[in-house]
Amino acid sequence: MWNRLAPWMLVLLTAAPSAAQQAKASVLSVDTSASVDFTTDGNGNDVKGVFLDTLVVGDFGRNVQAIVRPQVQRLANNGEWNRQIWVAEMRYERPGPVAFRVEGGYIPSPVGLANLTLRPHMNPTIAQPAELFTSIPSLEVRGPRVNLLSGIYPLGAQATASATHWDARVAVIDTSPLRLRRVFGDPNPPLFGGNPPRFTNVVIGGGVTPFVGFRVGAALTHGGWLRAGESPALTEDRSANIVNVEMELAFRHTSLTSEIVYDALDTSLGTRSTSGWYLQGAQALAPRWFVAGRVERIQTTLPTIVGIEQNFTSTEQTLGYRLTPEVALRVSHRMRQTFGRDAWDHFGAVSIVWYRRWM
Amino acid sequence: MIFSARSSVLLAVAVAGLAVMIDTEPAAQEPGSVRGRVSIGIPVTAKRATSTYSRSIPAVALAPESELRHVVVYVKDAPKTAVQPMRAEIRQRNENFVPRVVAVTVGSVVEFPNDDPIYHNVFSLSRAKTFDLGRFPKGKSRGERFDKPGVVKVFCQIHSHMSATVMVFDHPWFAIPDEQGNFDLSGVPPGMHQVTAWHERLGETTLPLRVEPGRPATIDFVLPVPAQP
Numbered sequence: 001m002w003n004r005l006a007p008w009m010l011v012l013l014t015a016a017p018s019a020a021q022q023a024k025a026s027v028l029s030v031d032t033s034a035s036v037d038f039t040t041d042g043n044g045n046d047v048k049g050v051f052l053d054t055l056v057v058g059d060f061g062r063n064v065q066a067i068v069r070p071q072v073q074r075l076a077n078n079g080e081w082n083r084q085i086w087v088a089e090m091r092y093e094r095p096g097p098v099a100f101r102v103e104g105g106y107i108p109s110p111v112g113l114a115n116l117t118l119r120p121h122m123n124p125t126i127a128q129p130a131e132l133f134t135s136i137p138s139l140e141v142r143g144p145r146v147n148l149l150s151g152i153y154p155l156g157a158q159a160t161a162s163a164t165h166w167d168a169r170v171a172v173i174d175t176s177p178l179r180l181r182r183v184f185g186d187p188n189p190p191l192f193g194g195n196p197p198r199f200t201n202v203v204i205g206g207g208v209t210p211f212v213g214f215r216v217g218a219a220l221t222h223g224g225w226l227r228a229g230e231s232p233a234l235t236e237d238r239s240a241n242i243v244n245v246e247m248e249l250a251f252r253h254t255s256l257t258s259e260i261v262y263d264a265l266d267t268s269l270g271t272r273s274t275s276g277w278y279l280q281g282a283q284a285l286a287p288r289w290f291v292a293g294r295v296e297r298i299q300t301t302l303p304t305i306v307g308i309e310q311n312f313t314s315t316e317q318t319l320g321y322r323l324t325p326e327v328a329l330r331v332s333h334r335m336r337q338t339f340g341r342d343a344w345d346h347f348g349a350v351s352i353v354w355y356r357r358w359m
Numbered sequence: 360m361i362f363s364a365r366s367s368v369l370l371a372v373a374v375a376g377l378a379v380m381i382d383t384e385p386a387a388q389e390p391g392s393v394r395g396r397v398s399i400g401i402p403v404t405a406k407r408a409t410s411t412y413s414r415s416i417p418a419v420a421l422a423p424e425s426e427l428r429h430v431v432v433y434v435k436d437a438p439k440t441a442v443q444p445m446r447a448e449i450r451q452r453n454e455n456f457v458p459r460v461v462a463v464t465v466g467s468v469v470e471f472p473n474d475d476p477i478y479h480n481v482f483s484l485s486r487a488k489t490f491d492l493g494r495f496p497k498g499k500s501r502g503e504r505f506d507k508p509g510v511v512k513v514f515c516q517i518h519s520h521m522s523a524t525v526m527v528f529d530h531p532w533f534a535i536p537d538e539q540g541n542f543d544l545s546g547v548p549p550g551m552h553q554v555t556a557w558h559e560r561l562g563e564t565t566l567p568l569r570v571e572p573g574r575p576a577t578i579d580f581v582l583p584v585p586a587q588p
Binding site: 021023024025026031055057101164211212213250251252253284286287288322324325355357359 | 398399402403404405406407409410424425426427476477478482483484489490491493494495496497512514519520540
């Protein structure tokens with residue numbers, strides 16, 4: 001009997017496992033994005049920024065994923081190294097004609113398009129949109145400075161549904177999209193007046209895609225933005241409403257992105273508003289060459305009885321060259337007119353960006 | 360007159376016949392063929408779609424193709440030969456390139472139809488071919504001609520998990536195995552050859568093989584390591 005079985009056993013032992021003939025989706029997805037930027041201003045002051053992050057997605061099966069994105073950054077303005085966990089969340093996704101997603105933890109901001117391009121390889125220019133990182137003059141007397149719309153990864157939960165021609169989302173987050181929030185930092189979140197500015201904010205948003213390549217979306221955010229005591233004039237918490245409208249248009253070798261943000265903030269002087277917009281475009285000239293640019297403007301008022309308007313305007317023009325599918329070189333010129341100044345500041349910058357999808 | 364006219368004619372015919380016998384090359388050898396089977400000995404993983412930075416949710420994943428359809432078997436040291444251009448296609452479907460590997464002759468056109476209700480942006484920066492097809496909607500297609508032999512890695516600028524390979528040959532002795540891994544290269548010049556099985560992730564495995572005139576030579580591959588004799 002063994003004589004008969006032996007050849008079959010040999011075949012079974014030496015044959016490649018049948019499962020090996022089909023690829024299985026990897027359990028882990030890992031990619032890395034990095035950039036080194038050199039910026040010089042009109043006075044010859046040079047600054048260097050370094051950014052490195054990794055996005056890890058672990059698949060647990062049954063459409064459940066864990067996502068984490070550690071990040072290290074050398075801040076160009078002060079040279080400090082900043083280490084953060086920007087995303088640390090669990091997610092359930094159900095694909096289909098009407099797809100559904102629920103996620104919780106430190107999530108990518110549910111407000112704004114610019115928050116979705118915070119990784120260097122996703123940003124066609126060297127600088128990020130100013131609305132995310134440029135503090136506007138304080139809207140409350142001796143109160144903290146906030147941003148038109150911060151680049152944040154709040155602690156919260158979000159539910160999203162999407163189909164071919166529409167998407168909708170609702171989220172609850174633990175901080176105002178006007179305030180920077182960090183997982184690691186001291187103090188963290190940044191403290192003003194001894195009270196951590198954690199506020200419940202609710203976001204409702206959605207968009208329509210009438211045809212492929214064109215999407216218009218909007219979101220409304222409501223929640224606290226200022227805690228009692230963060231300003232000497234404040235005896236109670238203040239809330240804010242944030243409305244943003246976003247637009248994406250892409251065709252052939254061209255892509256355009258725009259966002260309009262309007263903030264209405266309760267202050268001790270009544271409701272004050274601040275607003276802004278940006279328009280960003282990218283154009284591939286050849287397989288390796290591309291140009292990109294951005295125009296942006298922020299308008300705000302000083303916390304005086306008669307509000308004095310102040311503006312911020314910035315433009316950037318970038319020329320890029322793809323060395324490989326993973327490495328791109330960029331040079332850019334930036335012009336900036338900051339709040340309360342008539343003069344324009346000029347900056348030149350070069351950047352090398354590397355992105356690799358490991359698995 | 361030592362020779363008669365008749366003798367002269369016979370001599371001329373004899374000399375001419377001798378010259379023909381001397382100048383004529385030996386008859387071309389009948390070509391052989393290379394047959395065999397490829398199998399993959401280790402599990403292969405594919406990149407998964409991720410949507411961390413997206414307002415939309417990825418499509419349902421396709422049933423995976425046999426990885427054996429992503430193998431190309433070819434005669435590595437084949438001489439450059441005049442070849443007929445072909446037509447091939449790589450579809451963009453459910454955020455994947457389908458198939459992920461095609462093999463064509465020099466001068467061939469590969470079409471890239473978009474079957475998805477979203478944009479893709481097919482491009483390559485490979486030495487053998489650099490191109491950028493831009494974005495085009497569902498139901499449309501763009502083609503690209505491949506004029507140089509080599510390996511062309513194709514990507515989507517929008518979806519980082521999407522990649523494909525176009526292998527371009529300046530000879531006809533290449534094949535993509537069937538679902539069972541079987542392949543057949545016909546018309547291979549007789550002699551000693553290096554035969555390669557290439558897989559986009561497992562790399563290439565090359566084995567020597569003697570091809571006899573008019574006879575099939577057999578070679579099997581177990582990727583990523585050479586088959587044991």
